[in-house]
Amino acid sequence: MTLMRWTPARELPALPSEVLGIQKEINRMFDSFFRGPEDDGLQTTSWNPLVDVTENDHAYLLNVELPGVSRNDVKIVVQDNQLTIRGEKKQEKESKNSNYHRVERSYGSFQRTFTLPSTVKAEKIEANYNDGVLSITVPKAEEARAKEIEVKVK
Amino acid sequence: MTKADVEVKTTHPKEESETGRYRIPAADVYETADAYVLLLDLPGVEKEGISLTLEKGEMRVKAVVGEDPGIRGRRLFSETGPATFARSFTLGEGIDTHSVDAQYDKGVLTVKLYKHEGMKPREISIN
Numbered sequence: 653m654t655l656m657r658w659t660p661a662r663e664l665p666a667l668p669s670e671v672l673g674i675q676k677e678i679n680r681m682f683d684s685f686f687r688g689p690e691d692d693g694l695q696t697t698s699w700n701p702l703v704d705v706t707e708n709d710h711a712y713l714l715n716v717e718l719p720g721v722s723r724n725d726v727k728i729v730v731q732d733n734q735l736t737i738r739g740e741k742k743q744e745k746e747s748k749n750s751n752y753h754r755v756e757r758s759y760g761s762f763q764r765t766f767t768l769p770s771t772v773k774a775e776k777i778e779a780n781y782n783d784g785v786l787s788i789t790v791p792k793a794e795e796a797r798a799k800e801i802e803v804k805v806k
Numbered sequence: 807m808t809k810a811d812v813e814v815k816t817t818h819p820k821e822e823s824e825t826g827r828y829r830i831p832a833a834d835v836y837e838t839a840d841a842y843v844l845l846l847d848l849p850g851v852e853k854e855g856i857s858l859t860l861e862k863g864e865m866r867v868k869a870v871v872g873e874d875p876g877i878r879g880r881r882l883f884s885e886t887g888p889a890t891f892a893r894s895f896t897l898g899e900g901i902d903t904h905s906v907d908a909q910y911d912k913g914v915l916t917v918k919l920y921k922h923e924g925m926k927p928r929e930i931s932i933n
Binding site for chain 2: 702703704705706707708709712713715717718719720721722750751752753754755756757758783784785
């Protein structure tokens with residue numbers, strides 16, 4: 653099983669957005685400090701949505717938390733056994749000119765990429781978006797499905 | 807008007823800390839001329855699964871993630887944490903606790919806490 657988390661390229665740091673720049677910058681410093689050396693690379697995206705991955709006999713299921721993201725602002729691309737979820741969380745118009753007391757939620761662009769096992773039906777991948785959660789179903793190919801063989805005890 | 811009209815203080819709700827684990831949802835708080843607006847990330851929760859309680863200057867939010875029958879299986883990895891969200895907020899005196907609006911959309915709970923009449927900015931016309 654090789655459904656692995658992919659760390660985005662260690663490239664240039666994301667430019668702090670004009671409104672939430674300092675807060676984000678501090679968060680990023682803390683994040684990279686606590687994440688340890690493995691994930692310490694600078695990221696090209698502003699935030700990484702949280703993901704749960706579950707497996708059953710028929711499929712792999714990815715649940716991606718995207719609270720406040722519009723369905724139309726999410727893109728799922730499958731290429732060369734890599735499934736990429738990317739998009740943008742836009743800040744509401746009304747709140748842009750308001751006086752902020754606290755900002756903990758993430759805004760801006762996001763991206764996560766997963767390496768799929770070769771034994772999946774990439775063309776049959778389905779996705780649903782409900783209550784801020786994107787659910788992606790990646791069906792397994794026949795050969796990857798668990799087969800039950802009944803062994804008769806004599 | 808004092809600065810801390812809506813003080814956002816995370817406290818540990820009693821019942822939750824007794825029964826087990828929960829997540830603290832991320833929150834934004836901003837102020838407009840007539841209200842304070844709270845935005846809380848509650849992904850995966852159904853509207854019916856959210857409870858919002860106001861008592862003695864404290865607002866408690868609790869939400870339970872609806873279980874998706876489609877995701878039963880072996881968990882390969884999980885970043886999200888427990889299936890219950892809980893957080894409390896202390897409200898300042900300037901908040902009119904009788905007029906509160908709450909809306910849930912796309913996994914985000916928006917709570918609008920209106921200021922008391924006397925706390926709103928007032929324009930005085932010059933004769």
